Structure formats: C-alpha cells, structure tokens
Amino acid sequence: MSSRKRIVVVGGGYAGLTAARRLLKRGRDLDVTLVNPSGYMTYQPLLPEVAAGTVQPGHVVVPLRSALPGARVLTAALTALDTDARVATATAADGTEHPLEYDELVLALGAVTRVFPVPGLVEHAIGFRTVEEALHLGNRVLARLELAASSASPEVRRRALTFVVVGGGYAGVEALAELQDMVSRAVRRFPGLTIEDTRWVLVEAAPRILGQLPERLATYATAHLIGRGVEVKTATTVAAVGPDLVTLGTGEVIPSDTVVWTAGVVANPLLRRLGLPCDPAGRVVTDASLRVVPGVWALGDCAAVPDLAAGGGVCPPTAQHAVRQAVRVADNIRGRLRDYRHRDVGAVASLGLRKGVAELYGVPLRGVLAWWVHRLYHGSRLPCPRRRLLVNLAWLLGSRGRDPVALHALESPRTPLQEAHAAQRAS
Ligand SMILES: Cc1cc2nc3c(=O)[nH]c(=O)nc-3n(C[C@H](O)[C@H](O)[C@H](O)COP(=O)(O)OP(=O)(O)OC[C@H]3O[C@@H](n4cnc5c(N)ncnc54)[C@H](O)[C@@H]3O)c2cc1C
Structure with missing residues (x-):
C-alpha cells in the first residue's frame, strides 16, 4: 500500500x-x-463585467486540469x-x-x-452566479434593445426596455450598474432609442442596499443609482414573476421580461x-x-x-x-495546525465604469478612487497569471465594453441547422 x-x-x-x-x-x-x-473554476467577482462585456467570459474561468498539474481532477x-x-x-x-x-x-x-417560494421565479427569472448566466444576461439585455428598436408596439418596447434586478447586495448592485453602463453605450447605435427609454428597477427586501457596507457608503451608492435614473425599491419583496411582468409585494406590477434574481445565497x-x-x-x-x-x-x-x-x-x-x-x-x-484568523480588509463594489464604493481598513472611499481599488484588487486576485494579464490588458487598453450585438444563437446552436432543414423540406 x-x-x-x-x-x-x-x-x-x-x-x-x-x-x-x-x-x-x-x-x-x-x-x-x-x-x-465542471472542468473549470469561476472567479465570480468579475461576473458583472462579463455581463457588460468589459471582461471576456473565458478570462474569468480557470481550467482546473491546467491549474493543478500533479492532481487528479475528476469531473x-x-x-x-x-x-x-x-x-x-x-x-x-x-x-x-x-x-x-x-x-x-x-x-x-x-x-x-437563495430561492424563495415566489410563483414563477424559477421559470422566468435568471440567476447570477455562473459565467453562463452572466453571458446570457448580457446577450439578453442587448437582444431586448434590438427587439425594442424594431418593434412598433409601445407595450413591447416598454416591456423589453424594463430591467428588474432583485437583491441589493454586491452581485445585484454591480450587475445592474454594469449593465446600465453597457446599455447607455449601446443605445448610441440604435437611432430612436435613448437611455431615458430604458427603466431600471432594483428591488431589495432589507431597509437598505449593500448591507455589507457601512450605512454612509450604501446611502452614497443609493443616491448615485437614483441619480442615474434607477428606481431603488428597498423594504420591498417580489410576490410573483411572470413571463412578461413582475408583481411586487406592494401590489405594484412592473411589465418586464428580464428579471435577475440575486437575493442572497x-x-x-x-x-x-x-x-x-x-x-x-x-x-x-x-x-x-x-x-x-x-x-x-x-x-x-x-x-x-x-x-x-x-x-x-x-x-x-x-x-x-x-x-x-x-x-x-x-x-x-500538512501538520502546521493553527487557528484561522483574518481581519476583514474591507469591501469594494463597482458601480460601473469609473464609479464605485469601498471601505478599506475602515477608510471609506467612493467614486473613481473606489473603482480603481476594485480594479486593482480583482485584477490581481484572479488565480491564473495568464488570465490576470489578459484582464488587465483589456482594462488598460480601455475596453469600452462589448459591441452592441446580441449573440442569441449561442444558446441554441442547433437552430440554424434545423431551420435550414425545415426551409429545404418546405421548398
Ligand atoms: C456575482 C458575484 C460577485 C461577487 N463579488 C465578490 C466580491 O467582490 N468580493 C468577495 O470577497 N466575494 C465576492 N463574491 C463571493 C465569492 O465569489 C465567494 O465567496 C467565493 O467564490 C466562495 O468560494 P467557494 O470556493 O467557497 O465557493 P464557489 O466559488 O461557489 O465554489 C464551489 C464549487 O463547488 C462545486 N460544487 C458544488 N456542488 C458540488 C458537488 N456536489 N460536488 C463537487 N463539487 C461541487 C461548484 O461547482 C463550485 O465549483 C461574489 C459572488 C458572486 C456570485
């Protein structure tokens, strides 16, 4: 043996x-x-930037077999x-x-x-913990812009351009802020659409968002989001999610077919x-x-x-x-038995390009400084030197986010072949 x-x-x-x-x-x-x-590890803190296209999906996943030479990796x-x-x-x-x-x-x-027993939630909402979900969300938001830009129906436009994020923790706030930034860049290429045509709703059950940060910074983040036109609904729950609407606990009905669920873990x-x-x-x-x-x-x-x-x-x-x-x-x-002890360094959240909030060793930071801390921290934490380099290079070269194109077919790659087959049978 x-x-x-x-x-x-x-x-x-x-x-x-x-x-x-x-x-x-x-x-x-x-x-x-x-x-x-799966065969890879995901660096979750950069998922909001994957959704917004400022970081490539392949750069936030680390293949386990390459990262662990000498280990047996079992999928x-x-x-x-x-x-x-x-x-x-x-x-x-x-x-x-x-x-x-x-x-x-x-x-x-x-x-x-964390999934609550909310009718329609699992059927119609999108989670936000995996690279696939982040990629899907970015594509979906862009697809909604394309639909709105080509539809003559005011109802369709209103629904397609309303984005609801449930959960005001880091994941929800960062995802909403990054996506709104992406959309404000993307709409420039859609004549007839402006950022004012879009509606952004952040729903949080607690009395305030960003519960992990000191109240002062959360208040700053809330004011910042409201200033950008985001409706921040605190102390509010979701009662039901349908294919094209969300019902809040207050009874308010929001027409939307993009609901992101980030209500904790x-x-x-x-x-x-x-x-x-x-x-x-x-x-x-x-x-x-x-x-x-x-x-x-x-x-x-x-x-x-x-x-x-x-x-x-x-x-x-x-x-x-x-x-x-x-x-x-x-x-x-390995035998060097010691207790785990680590004093929290702080917390940092991005609010989109050049905006953020942070607390570092008890020192509150906001705006561009906090955003730099966010980039420097996460740019150095990805557990793969090559990917660290690629992410930092993309940031350094001033990645302005993805080109406004929705790659819907990524999620149904068999459709083109099936459509070609159907068209040939019909002719
Ligand atoms: C969008 C988002 C943003 C975040 N931002 C920050 C941030 O800014 N700062 C911060 O400090 N933290 C942040 N976090 C939290 C942070 O990512 C997590 O705390 C961290 O990933 C925890 O690591 P973990 O290895 O415990 O869990 P995970 O990284 O979730 O890994 C768990 C692994 O276990 C695997 N697994 C599950 N079930 C099984 C099974 N039955 N058998 C084998 N394997 C299984 C999963 O597939 C996964 O690979 C964020 C999280 C999210 C989702």
Whole structure:
C-alpha cells in the first residue's frame, strides 16, 4: 500500500482550487484528487463585467486540469460520504460512481442562490452566479434593445426596455450598474432609442442596499443609482414573476421580461444530507482550525467558520475569506495546525465604469478612487497569471465594453441547422 497521504478536495471553486494548489506546492508526498462538476473554476467577482462585456467570459474561468498539474481532477459531483470508512462517493454525469478513499477530505462546496417560494421565479427569472448566466444576461439585455428598436408596439418596447434586478447586495448592485453602463453605450447605435427609454428597477427586501457596507457608503451608492435614473425599491419583496411582468409585494406590477434574481445565497443543500454538523443556515460547522470531524475539513461559502478576528460570529461568505481559509486548511493538513484568523480588509463594489464604493481598513472611499481599488484588487486576485494579464490588458487598453450585438444563437446552436432543414423540406 502506498504511504502517500490521500487528500480529496470536493469543490473546485475559489476555495477548493486554492487549497489543492497549496497542498500540491507544499506536499510532494500527497495524492491530491479534486472533484468538481465542471472542468473549470469561476472567479465570480468579475461576473458583472462579463455581463457588460468589459471582461471576456473565458478570462474569468480557470481550467482546473491546467491549474493543478500533479492532481487528479475528476469531473463529477459528491453524492455520498461515509466518514467512518473515510470514503467519499462522486458521481459522474453518466451515473458512474467513483468511491474515493481518503485520509483527509476538504469540503469546499460553496453556496447556491437563495430561492424563495415566489410563483414563477424559477421559470422566468435568471440567476447570477455562473459565467453562463452572466453571458446570457448580457446577450439578453442587448437582444431586448434590438427587439425594442424594431418593434412598433409601445407595450413591447416598454416591456423589453424594463430591467428588474432583485437583491441589493454586491452581485445585484454591480450587475445592474454594469449593465446600465453597457446599455447607455449601446443605445448610441440604435437611432430612436435613448437611455431615458430604458427603466431600471432594483428591488431589495432589507431597509437598505449593500448591507455589507457601512450605512454612509450604501446611502452614497443609493443616491448615485437614483441619480442615474434607477428606481431603488428597498423594504420591498417580489410576490410573483411572470413571463412578461413582475408583481411586487406592494401590489405594484412592473411589465418586464428580464428579471435577475440575486437575493442572497444559501450553503450547498447537499451538506445537510452528508450527516455532518450544520448550523441553521445549512453551513458545515467547523472549529477554529477549519476541522469538522477527524479527517474532514470545510471552508469557503459552505462552512460556518468562527470569526476569531471579529471576536464572534462566523466568517461572511466572501472570496476574501475563502482564499485565506484555503491556505490555512492546506497548511493544517500538512501538520502546521493553527487557528484561522483574518481581519476583514474591507469591501469594494463597482458601480460601473469609473464609479464605485469601498471601505478599506475602515477608510471609506467612493467614486473613481473606489473603482480603481476594485480594479486593482480583482485584477490581481484572479488565480491564473495568464488570465490576470489578459484582464488587465483589456482594462488598460480601455475596453469600452462589448459591441452592441446580441449573440442569441449561442444558446441554441442547433437552430440554424434545423431551420435550414425545415426551409429545404418546405421548398
Ligand atoms: C456575482 C458575484 C460577485 C461577487 N463579488 C465578490 C466580491 O467582490 N468580493 C468577495 O470577497 N466575494 C465576492 N463574491 C463571493 C465569492 O465569489 C465567494 O465567496 C467565493 O467564490 C466562495 O468560494 P467557494 O470556493 O467557497 O465557493 P464557489 O466559488 O461557489 O465554489 C464551489 C464549487 O463547488 C462545486 N460544487 C458544488 N456542488 C458540488 C458537488 N456536489 N460536488 C463537487 N463539487 C461541487 C461548484 O461547482 C463550485 O465549483 C461574489 C459572488 C458572486 C456570485
């Protein structure tokens, strides 16, 4: 039997990829297997810029096999766990089961979009956590401009040009701000359309947006968005979503066929089925060293890790913590056991090109300065040197966003062949 320690990392997001890399770098005597349902990791903080076309989709995804030479990368999903026998079962897309024996298991399963029982939500809204969703959203918004520009119906135009974003956290605010920026550039190429013809609605259930930032900065961001014509509806919920309208809890009906749902996240629901201790939010409970039970560690958005630096509570689900916990967990597995402790550096949100809000080491920043912090921070955090270079180069060359063209066919690539076939049969 091999004396090499078998490490299985489940989840190839920011936390899992960073942990696996650190383990490989520091431990040549380890067999590292990483399990993830797709072959790539997504750098989520840049998804709003992907939607707006200022960052290319391929530049925010990191192929796991290239990023982890020396590891076994298995494209599958964890489906069962036996912590007594130390076997994790991963299931591939075709149903093939892979029982993976481990000495140490690292759970980095992340979170999923929080979905409320709102009628029509799942059928008609779009989430915003994956590169596919971001790309789809950018294309959809541009397709709505094309439809509005070519329709004679005032109802169709009004509906197509109304964009509703639900959730006033970072993802929702940044997505709305970036998309509105993109549209204000794109409409210049649509004679007969102006940015004033578009309607942007941000719906937030809490009394204010950007709950993660100090109130002063959130107030600034709200005023900024309102100044740009965005309707910011706080303390407001969504009651129903239809194919071409949204009904708010207040009874207001908004005609729109583009509804983006970013109303928070919940820990991966699979965690509750693994037989591990979970907190009421469904996150796996760890001790301060990120250990769950002997042989099992957890980190990132899927874990409730005591926030020692804050003096209480658990670490918030941010990339900032995920990446640092990954380093700690890898070093702990290597035997340098220490507690995880990280003082939040701050938070930053982009409000579109050359606009933003940030808090850095307690210092509030806004406007172009905050936006620069956003770019410098995320431009240096992408976990792949080539992609970092490409993103920074595109920014440096003054990427003004995508050309206003909607690539609808990307989502139905078989349609041209089917249409050609139908046309030939008809002739
Ligand atoms: C739009 C957006 C903007 C954001 N902006 C910021 C920001 O500005 N700053 C910040 O700090 N944070 C930001 N975040 C949050 C940050 O991206 C997350 O905190 C971070 O990605 C968490 O990393 P993770 O590895 O725990 O989870 P993830 O990156 O979500 O990775 C989880 C991985 O687990 C995989 N997985 C799921 N189920 C299984 C299974 N059964 N088996 C195997 N693998 C599985 C998933 O496919 C995924 O690859 C943002 C998030 C979003 C969505």
